[in-house]
Each structure stands twice: as structure tokens, then as C-alpha cells.
Amino acid sequence: MAKYDYDLFVIGGGSGGVRAARVSAGLGKRVAVAEEFRFGGTCVIRGCVPKKLLVYASQYSEYFGDAKGYGWSVKPAHFDWATLIANKDKEISRLEGLYRKGVEGAGGEAIMSRATLLDRHTIRLDAEDRTATADQILIATGGRPAAHDALPGHEHCISSNEVFDLPELPKAIVIEGGGYIAVEFANIFHGLGVETTLVYRGMQILSRFDNDLRKLLHDAMVDKGIKIILQSVQKEVVKRKDGRLESRLSTGEQLVADQVLLAIGRSPNTDGLGFENAGVNIGQMGEVIVDSYSRTNVANIWAIGDVTNRVQLTPVAIHEAMCLVETLWKDNPTEPDLEVIPTAVFSQPEVGTVGLSEERAVQRFEHVDIYRAHFRPMRNILAGRDEKMLTKLVVDGQTGLVLGAHILGPDAGEMAQLLGISLKAGLSKEDFDRTMAVHPTAAEELVTMYKPSYSYRDGKRLQA
Structure with a gap:
């Protein structure tokens, strides 16, 4: 009789966790992956995939304008937010099913439940009111938009989680942040006809990118009509009597909008997962601390993806998953190569x-x-x-x-x-x-x- 219920138990059904589970199960290992929300994780459900669909939608306003020079007569176009969101949701549901099917088709078990650690080999499954044991445990719980409780009026704002499901397209939006999430959504909303203002504390958007790219993109966005306010932060967000929001900036400027999107950082999902029960070390940012092979300080517990706060990109999580498979099951210890990432x-x-x-x-x-x-x-x-x-x-x-x-x-x-x-x-x-x-x-x-x-x-x- 096997000592444990599973050879590998994965906590988190995002891209990295599902890849590790699916490939391990395909090798004949007894595998389960637990997900408390929806399979697919940030990328599929509320990140890369729906965002790219919104990017495509927002580009059509320019395409229609360009068509005239190529001989096309285009009637005045009308955009319907509800149609876009409904079609987006349909595609996300399709992909979610494929992620779960991939695990089960390889012989793994997909469990819809929050999972927490009771000790280094035991997992509590809340939705099923049971425990399970595993030889190896993988933490792949990803990240979430950073909380900004210190901002007065933060409860009136939205994050990148809520932005995909707004009941209606705002007429005006203020976006705080200068990273890729803030910049992409600024372009999305502007392309959909929304009056868009980007507020960033830094000297220039997209820190750590090549300065040529940063300046030229900034100039192009401004030329299109996006307002960019640099070296400024929101000091307070006030809900007015007419239901609109007033964003008060450190520069003294006041902006009025229908929505305020906070896109100023992400935090690893490690709260309340029982790491203290298993003795897993957590860093100052809440990240799971791992070595170059994705192993935590506990020999049988591993972590990959955004929860480690190494490189927060979906392909990186998938790459780390494949390296983990080599290390765990193929007697081929493999370090993720995090250099030269497109x-x-x-x-x-x-x-x-x-x-x-x-x-x-x-x-x-x-x-x-x-x-x-x-x-x-x-x-x-x-x-x-x-x-x-x-x-x-x-x-x-x-x-x-x-x-x-x-x-x-x-x-x-x-x-x-x-x-x-x-x-x-x-x-x-x-x-x-x-x-x-x-x-x-x-x-x-x-x-x-x-x-x-x-x-x-x-x-x-x-x-x-």
C-alpha cells in the first residue's frame, strides 16, 4: 500500500500548476491539483487572455479610420461593451474547460476546493471536508493585485480583477500605475472611446524597459489623446453625489471619472495557506522563498510561478513547471533559465x-x-x-x-x-x-x- 494518497499534490490551477500536474500524471504519477476559483489562473481568467481580446477590440477604432486611405468606405461604427464581454466570457469558459480536461485526460484529479497545508505532507480540502496526503507538494497559487488600503477612498476603485467585468463601459477612467498592466489598459480604454488619464509616480512609464521604447511610446500615447500625468500619485478618491469619482492628486490636480483603476503592483497569494504548519519560509513581500530548482526550505515542498515573485510571466511559470518535472521524476535536476526572456x-x-x-x-x-x-x-x-x-x-x-x-x-x-x-x-x-x-x-x-x-x-x- 502506498504511503501517501498522491505522489504530487498541486495547490493552484493556473498555467504553471496545471502544466506540472498534467505532465506528471502523463508519466504515471498519482497527481491531484486543487483550485478554489476557476482553472486557468490569472492568465486565462483575469489576465493575459481576456486582456488580449480587449486589446483586439480596441484596435478596430484605428482600423476603421485607416481604411479610408485604402479605398474603403466605412459607415459610422458603433461599439457594444456588453457584446464584447459576453463573447470574452464564452471564450474564457471554453479555455477553463480545456485546462481541467487536460489534467483529467492525463490521469490526474482536478479538485474544486481551497487547499491548505496542515503539515509538510497533509493538505486540508475545505470544499470536500477531508484531508489528503502527498509525497511531494507544489505551491502554484499565483498572485493578485496589491491591496491599497492606505489610499482614502480605495473602496471606490477597481483592480485588474474587476476591470474585465464592468457592467458598462465608463465614459472616463483614471488609471494609476506605469507598468505594463496600467499602460495596456490605458490603450484599451482609449481605443474603445473612453476619456483616459494615466497617473504615474515615476519619471517615465514602463520602468526597466529601454528608454527609447519608454519615451516613444509615451509620445505616441499622448498624440492619440491619452493624458499622462507623471511624478504624481492619488492622495484621495471621493465619490460625488452624482455617482462619479473625484481623484485628487499629489500635484493638486483633481480628475473626475466614472472608474478609477489601481494598477500599481501585485502580491503573491500566500495568505492563509498554512505555510506555518509545514514550516515553509515566506519572504518580506509574502513570496514563497525557493532555491534555483524551485524547492522551498522544506525538502518535499516546491513553488513555481508568480507566488515566488521571481519573474511574473505565464510562460515563465510553465517553464518552471517543466524544469520541476525533470527534477522530480527524471533524475535530471534542472534549473529554470530566467535569462533573455522575450x-x-x-x-x-x-x-x-x-x-x-x-x-x-x-x-x-x-x-x-x-x-x-x-x-x-x-x-x-x-x-x-x-x-x-x-x-x-x-x-x-x-x-x-x-x-x-x-x-x-x-x-x-x-x-x-x-x-x-x-x-x-x-x-x-x-x-x-x-x-x-x-x-x-x-x-x-x-x-x-x-x-x-x-x-x-x-x-x-x-x-x-
């Missing part, structure tokens, strides 16, 4: 980036060459749109190694995925130069920038 910001224009920014490369390397093309993409010419595109390569001037690639413009996220392969493979600028261009495309600029736009030596910028 990233996209689905703003308008879109951002795609991988590797080092210009600023970080200059700090780390003695000789850096910057290849930069800033141009009007062909698709904007007949449309009469002045919006420009940026392609940029950051290169180690001594070895020729491409350290970073950055794009602002149409389909930048798609390009970043392919550039991620190139940079992960360690390709040089010479490899880029030897690659034939696909013409006419915007991406061909990546292989036709033959001379540096400028260079750095020991941190000092030199003209080419």
Missing part, C-alpha cells in the same frame, strides 16, 4: 523586447554599439498616419554578440518571440547581417542596419 506590452503601438536595454548594456560592457531605425511603417502611409516605428539592436562592440533587441510598432510582440530565439542562441550582429531580408516588411530593418547609429566606450556616448 516580453511584449500590448499597447498601441505595441512593444516587443528581449535582452538588455541600452542603459543596462552600457553599465555592463565597455564597448556597446547601438543600431537604431526610426521610420514610418508602410501600413501607415496610405492611412495617413504619422505614427513611427522603432527597431533597435544593442550589441557588444568587442564580440559582436547581440545583447538586446527592442521594437515599437505593429506586431512587435510577434517579432520579439522570434528575436528571443536568436538572442537565446547567442547570435552575433554578423549573423543578423548575413540573414536575407523579407521585403517589404518592417522586420527587415533588423537585418539591414549595417552601421551603428552611435556607440559607447566606458559609459561615454560617441557619435558614429
Whole structure:
């Protein structure tokens, strides 16, 4: 008789937890995954997937405007928020079913219940009023929007959890934050015809991104009509008698809107999960502390994804899950490779980036060459749109190694995925130069920038 009920018990039915459960079950292991809300986690239910659907919806306003230059006569368009949300919900439900089906189809058990640790091998399942035991336990509970209880009037605001299910489209919205979530929603709401204001405490949006991308995206957003207020925070949100909200800023400015979205950070989901019962160490931010193999301080308990607060991206959680499978079941201890991660910001224009920014490369390397093309993409010419595109390569001037690639413009996220392969493979600028261009495309600029736009030596910028 087996000593434990399961070989692996996963707490959290998001992308990372489901991948670990499904692949482990496929290897013949006795596996269960417990989820208290909906399978799919943040990404599928209230993150990447519904957000990208809203991004697509918001882009049509520009498409309709561009069509005239290409000979199309488009009748005045009408947008219906309720239709979009209903169709979004239908797709999310379909994906949720696939996630659960994937676990069960591989031979695992999917349990709809909150799960908490009673000790290092025992899990309490609240909805089923029972306990279960497991040899190995994986924590994959993800994260949530950070609480902002210190903000007076925070109870009148919404987070990225509620934004997908608003009963109606607001006429005006204030969004606080400067990260990718805030920036993406600012573009979404503006594209849907909402008067949009972005408030950010920093000097420029999208900290830690390449400064070229940050400034050019900021300028493009302002040109479209999005109001961006920098070096400011909300001091108070007041609900007026007419039901609208008044956002009072540290600069003294007052903004009136129908909704206020707080997008200023996320926190790991570790509250009330019984980690103290199992002796699992938690960090200052509430994150589960793990080693380079995703193991906690308790030998049989592991953690992956946003709950570890390493890199909060869905593909990273999935990658960590696959590495865990190698470590646990295949006698092949494997550390997640968290270097050179391609990233996209689905703003308008879109951002795609991988590797080092210009600023970080200059700090780390003695000789850096910057290849930069800033141009009007062909698709904007007949449309009469002045919006420009940026392609940029950051290169180690001594070895020729491409350290970073950055794009602002149409389909930048798609390009970043392919550039991620190139940079992960360690390709040089010479490899880029030897690659034939696909013409006419915007991406061909990546292989036709033959001379540096400028260079750095020991941190000092030199003209080419």
C-alpha cells in the first residue's frame, strides 16, 4: 500500500500548476491539483487572455479610420461593451474547460476546493471536508493585485480583477500605475472611446524597459489623446453625489471619472495557506522563498510561478513547471533559465523586447554599439498616419554578440518571440547581417542596419 494518497499534490490551477500536474500524471504519477476559483489562473481568467481580446477590440477604432486611405468606405461604427464581454466570457469558459480536461485526460484529479497545508505532507480540502496526503507538494497559487488600503477612498476603485467585468463601459477612467498592466489598459480604454488619464509616480512609464521604447511610446500615447500625468500619485478618491469619482492628486490636480483603476503592483497569494504548519519560509513581500530548482526550505515542498515573485510571466511559470518535472521524476535536476526572456506590452503601438536595454548594456560592457531605425511603417502611409516605428539592436562592440533587441510598432510582440530565439542562441550582429531580408516588411530593418547609429566606450556616448 502506498504511503501517501498522491505522489504530487498541486495547490493552484493556473498555467504553471496545471502544466506540472498534467505532465506528471502523463508519466504515471498519482497527481491531484486543487483550485478554489476557476482553472486557468490569472492568465486565462483575469489576465493575459481576456486582456488580449480587449486589446483586439480596441484596435478596430484605428482600423476603421485607416481604411479610408485604402479605398474603403466605412459607415459610422458603433461599439457594444456588453457584446464584447459576453463573447470574452464564452471564450474564457471554453479555455477553463480545456485546462481541467487536460489534467483529467492525463490521469490526474482536478479538485474544486481551497487547499491548505496542515503539515509538510497533509493538505486540508475545505470544499470536500477531508484531508489528503502527498509525497511531494507544489505551491502554484499565483498572485493578485496589491491591496491599497492606505489610499482614502480605495473602496471606490477597481483592480485588474474587476476591470474585465464592468457592467458598462465608463465614459472616463483614471488609471494609476506605469507598468505594463496600467499602460495596456490605458490603450484599451482609449481605443474603445473612453476619456483616459494615466497617473504615474515615476519619471517615465514602463520602468526597466529601454528608454527609447519608454519615451516613444509615451509620445505616441499622448498624440492619440491619452493624458499622462507623471511624478504624481492619488492622495484621495471621493465619490460625488452624482455617482462619479473625484481623484485628487499629489500635484493638486483633481480628475473626475466614472472608474478609477489601481494598477500599481501585485502580491503573491500566500495568505492563509498554512505555510506555518509545514514550516515553509515566506519572504518580506509574502513570496514563497525557493532555491534555483524551485524547492522551498522544506525538502518535499516546491513553488513555481508568480507566488515566488521571481519573474511574473505565464510562460515563465510553465517553464518552471517543466524544469520541476525533470527534477522530480527524471533524475535530471534542472534549473529554470530566467535569462533573455522575450516580453511584449500590448499597447498601441505595441512593444516587443528581449535582452538588455541600452542603459543596462552600457553599465555592463565597455564597448556597446547601438543600431537604431526610426521610420514610418508602410501600413501607415496610405492611412495617413504619422505614427513611427522603432527597431533597435544593442550589441557588444568587442564580440559582436547581440545583447538586446527592442521594437515599437505593429506586431512587435510577434517579432520579439522570434528575436528571443536568436538572442537565446547567442547570435552575433554578423549573423543578423548575413540573414536575407523579407521585403517589404518592417522586420527587415533588423537585418539591414549595417552601421551603428552611435556607440559607447566606458559609459561615454560617441557619435558614429
